[in-house]
Amino acid sequence: MHKIGLIISREYLTRVRKKSFIVMTILGPLLFAAFLLIPAYLSTVETEVKTIEVLDESGMFADKFESSGNIEFVYVKTTLEEAKDYIPAGKHYGLLYIPPITLDSPGGITLFTETNPGFGIVRNVERSVKSAIEDLKLERSGIDKAVLDGIKTDISLNTINIGGDAEKTGSAEVASIIGYLGSFLIYFFVFLYGAQVMRGVAEEKNSRIVEVIISTVKPFQLMAGKIIGIAAVGLTQFLLWVTLTAGISSVIFAVTGQNNLSSIASVDESMMDEAVTEEANMGGGTDPMLMVKNAMDTINFPLIIGGFIIYFLGGYLLYAAMFAAVGSAVDSDADTQQFMFPISMPLILSIMVLGLVLKDPDGSWAFWLSMIPFTSPVVMMMRLPFGVALWELALSVILLIAGFLGTSWLAGRIYRIGILMHGTKINYRTLAKWMTMKQ
Amino acid sequence: MTFLRAENIIKKYAAHTALNDVSIDIPPQSIFGLLGPNGAGKTTLIRIITQIIEPDSGQVYIKGEKLNPNHTKLIGYLPEERGLYKKMKIGEHLLYLGQLRGLSKPEAKEKIRKWLKRFDLTTWWDKNIEDLSKGMQQKVQFIATVLHDPELLILDEPFSGFDPVNANILKDEILNLKEQGCTIIFSTHRMESVEELCDEIALINHSKKMLQGHKSDIKEQFKTHTFLLEHTQPIQSVADAFEVTDSSDLPGQPTLSTIKVLNGLSTNALLQQLMLQTDIKSFKERIPSINEIFISQVNQKQHA
Numbered sequence: 001m002h003k004i005g006l007i008i009s010r011e012y013l014t015r016v017r018k019k020s021f022i023v024m025t026i027l028g029p030l031l032f033a034a035f036l037l038i039p040a041y042l043s044t045v046e047t048e049v050k051t052i053e054v055l056d057e058s059g060m061f062a063d064k065f066e067s068s069g070n071i072e073f074v075y076v077k078t079t080l081e082e083a084k085d086y087i088p089a090g091k092h093y094g095l096l097y098i099p100p101i102t103l104d105s106p107g108g109i110t111l112f113t114e115t116n117p118g119f120g121i122v123r124n125v126e127r128s129v130k131s132a133i134e135d136l137k138l139e140r141s142g143i144d145k146a147v148l149d150g151i152k153t154d155i156s157l158n159t160i161n162i163g164g165d166a167e168k169t170g171s172a173e174v175a176s177i178i179g180y181l182g183s184f185l186i187y188f189f190v191f192l193y194g195a196q197v198m199r200g201v202a203e204e205k206n207s208r209i210v211e212v213i214i215s216t217v218k219p220f221q222l223m224a225g226k227i228i229g230i231a232a233v234g235l236t237q238f239l240l241w242v243t244l245t246a247g248i249s250s251v252i253f254a255v256t257g258q259n260n261l262s263s264i265a266s267v268d269e270s271m272m273d274e275a276v277t278e279e280a281n282m283g284g285g286t287d288p289m290l291m292v293k294n295a296m297d298t299i300n301f302p303l304i305i306g307g308f309i310i311y312f313l314g315g316y317l318l319y320a321a322m323f324a325a326v327g328s329a330v331d332s333d334a335d336t337q338q339f340m341f342p343i344s345m346p347l348i349l350s351i352m353v354l355g356l357v358l359k360d361p362d363g364s365w366a367f368w369l370s371m372i373p374f375t376s377p378v379v380m381m382m383r384l385p386f387g388v389a390l391w392e393l394a395l396s397v398i399l400l401i402a403g404f405l406g407t408s409w410l411a412g413r414i415y416r417i418g419i420l421m422h423g424t425k426i427n428y429r430t431l432a433k434w435m436t437m438k439q
Numbered sequence: 440m441t442f443l444r445a446e447n448i449i450k451k452y453a454a455h456t457a458l459n460d461v462s463i464d465i466p467p468q469s470i471f472g473l474l475g476p477n478g479a480g481k482t483t484l485i486r487i488i489t490q491i492i493e494p495d496s497g498q499v500y501i502k503g504e505k506l507n508p509n510h511t512k513l514i515g516y517l518p519e520e521r522g523l524y525k526k527m528k529i530g531e532h533l534l535y536l537g538q539l540r541g542l543s544k545p546e547a548k549e550k551i552r553k554w555l556k557r558f559d560l561t562t563w564w565d566k567n568i569e570d571l572s573k574g575m576q577q578k579v580q581f582i583a584t585v586l587h588d589p590e591l592l593i594l595d596e597p598f599s600g601f602d603p604v605n606a607n608i609l610k611d612e613i614l615n616l617k618e619q620g621c622t623i624i625f626s627t628h629r630m631e632s633v634e635e636l637c638d639e640i641a642l643i644n645h646s647k648k649m650l651q652g653h654k655s656d657i658k659e660q661f662k663t664h665t666f667l668l669e670h671t672q673p674i675q676s677v678a679d680a681f682e683v684t685d686s687s688d689l690p691g692q693p694t695l696s697t698i699k700v701l702n703g704l705s706t707n708a709l710l711q712q713l714m715l716q717t718d719i720k721s722f723k724e725r726i727p728s729i730n731e732i733f734i735s736q737v738n739q740k741q742h743a
Binding site for chain 1: 453486489490491492493495511512514516517518520521522523524525526527535536538539540580583584
């Protein structure tokens with residue numbers, strides 16, 4: 001045990017003292033904070049107002065287009081040919097040409113611009129034209145717009161989770177964002193640190209230090225010590241990130257004040273569904289900031305963070321053992337590719353099915369994939385924010401533990417032979433032979 | 440009395456047999472030369488002694504005790520293919536290996552200082568391994584091997600990468616360690632260092648032990664009853680007594696002849712016979728070198 005402790009502390013200290021680790025640890029939270037703050041900043045920046053000339057040959061839309069946001073409409077009386085001539089050189093952004101159309105067949109409306117218009121502008125203009133035509137149609141049917149506005153209602157469904165001890169107001173959006181974050185972090189960490197295990201093992205093998213070491217410790221101890229030491233590096237990085245991100249964010253929020261915070265919330269919402277937010281704001285509905293805050297309160301953060309640590313460790317141990325076996329078998333980095341892909345397949349797969357899991361977090365896909373040890377770390381992180389029955393969680397963790405004990409055992413058998421083998425051609429048959437070989 | 444005894448070691452791999460019923464005895468406080476051509480099974484035997492691998496059958500005893508994990512700290516092993524962690528500093532690297540071999544941290548530090556001083560490397564504690572030349576790395580590796588005062592030292596090609604000056608320093612350290620009671624297994628292809636250092640030798644070829652014994656006994660066993668003679672007058676072979684196999688005849692110099700004794704003629708009788716024919720300038724028995732024994736043994740096996 002003393003020796004394995006020495007190995008762990010060497011693996012840990014040499015990595016934590018590296019410049020790249022320190023840089024990543026500081027840069028990570030800054031990047032996270034930037035992800036939060038840049039959208040907020042951008043939303044406060046006034047974008048340039050673009051003026052669009054309207055040439056209305058149908059005569060239906062006089063003063064019907066409301067200038068909104070960054071688009072201003074100016075009505076002109078000219079011909080299309082003339083306009084086409086002066087638009088490229090003109091001071092206005094473009095020309096919206098409306099041919100003589102009827103309300104029932106509004107085709108052929110064209111936007112002429114000097115440069116290719118951005119997606120946002122096209123959408124804005126489309127929306128203006130659409131709502132103008134709809135208003136006209138309403139008028140034609142004899143419905144007053146004021147009456148219609150009165151009918152419009154803002155509904156935002158509150159979901160209440162009564163599975164737990166107390167009633168909780170939940171939010172599917174917040175839960176899925178947290179689920180995605182957890183899943184991707186596990187995926188990313190398993191790959192990042194799994195690859196470090198593989199490189200570390202290959203370095204020991206190829207620098208030939210390994211023979212000296214295993215004349216004092218068992219090969220399995222060396223492998224386990226390396227895997228555990230690197231796991232500790234990963235956990236250190238994660239915990240530093242959590243603390244630093246929390247620290248940096250709270251400092252920035254304290255400095256910039258509450259305003260930005262609410263604009264961040266509305267920006268986030270607008271990314272999900274712009275129209276809903278607009279209506280919600282217009283109708284003076286629920287304060288989105290309050291909604292996010294309420295939803296955050298329903299997330300059981302100790303469970304999520306605890307779950308993250310357990311599933312990160314379990315998933316990492318499972319995959320790192322296999323990565324270590326690959327590192328021990330190959331003579332050069334180039335040979336690792338053929339083994340890396342099949343090994344990381346289930347991990348990539350579990351990221352690909354996240355959408356499916358999200359659709360129905362309690363469905364059979366979600367259930368089975370969160371039981372299979374190869375996919376459970378990523379998939380279960382997606383399910384956790386939605387609430388998972390205790391027995392499922394327990395079973396999944398037990399299977400994961402069994403899984404990594406299994407892969408470690410198999411990997412250990414390949415490793416003990418592989419680290420001393422040089423110049424052997426490696427394929428799956430050789431690996432299988434090593435597995436069954438006596439020491 | 441033996442320090443290490445290996446009995447009937449058999450180790451088979453899928454395609455070939457690495458060791459076929461090999462037994463060796465190593466006396467304490469001796470330098471034991473483990474010889475053999477490439478691929479003969481030396482490394483396999485060493486790996487069995489260092490408990491890196493296990494034999495299929497047979498037993499190894501150290502000081503009469505069956506080989507067990509407690510023995511690892513008695514052993515210092517310098518493999519032929521050896522490396523260091525490139526990203527570590529010399530001091531911490533030695534500290535790590537010393538502690539792995541069971542030294543406490545303060546003990547290890549003290550011994551590292553002592554050894555660095557011995558090799559004139561006192562300022563090296565904080566140097567990066569990757570900045571060292573190959574020879575310097577070899578020195579660090581040697582220190583790492585002997586740091587924990589092992590009772591059994593296994594050195595596989597210890598001189599490779601050393602210049603003659605440093606090789607001499609290393610040789611002195613090895614002899615010094617033997618004086619202090621260390622038993623040393625020495626595996627090499629450099630026969631001149633075997634001649635110089637070894638007390639006992641064993642020759643392994645094609646996974647079998649060809650011979651083992653005290654160096655001088657083996658030489659005795661392989662001597663060809665040949666004598667070198669410097670003389671002035673020409674000599675003739677005498678039937679049933681001796682045969683002149685070779686004679687050089689350079690003008691103005693005594694003739695140098697090689698004489699092979701027949702039918703167990705004693706040295707004195709041979710001299711009497713020769714004195715009848717010529718004046719003798721010098722007379723010396725030709726003792727085979729380890730190199731010759733090695734080559735003749737390995738070739739004989741190949742031709743058989």
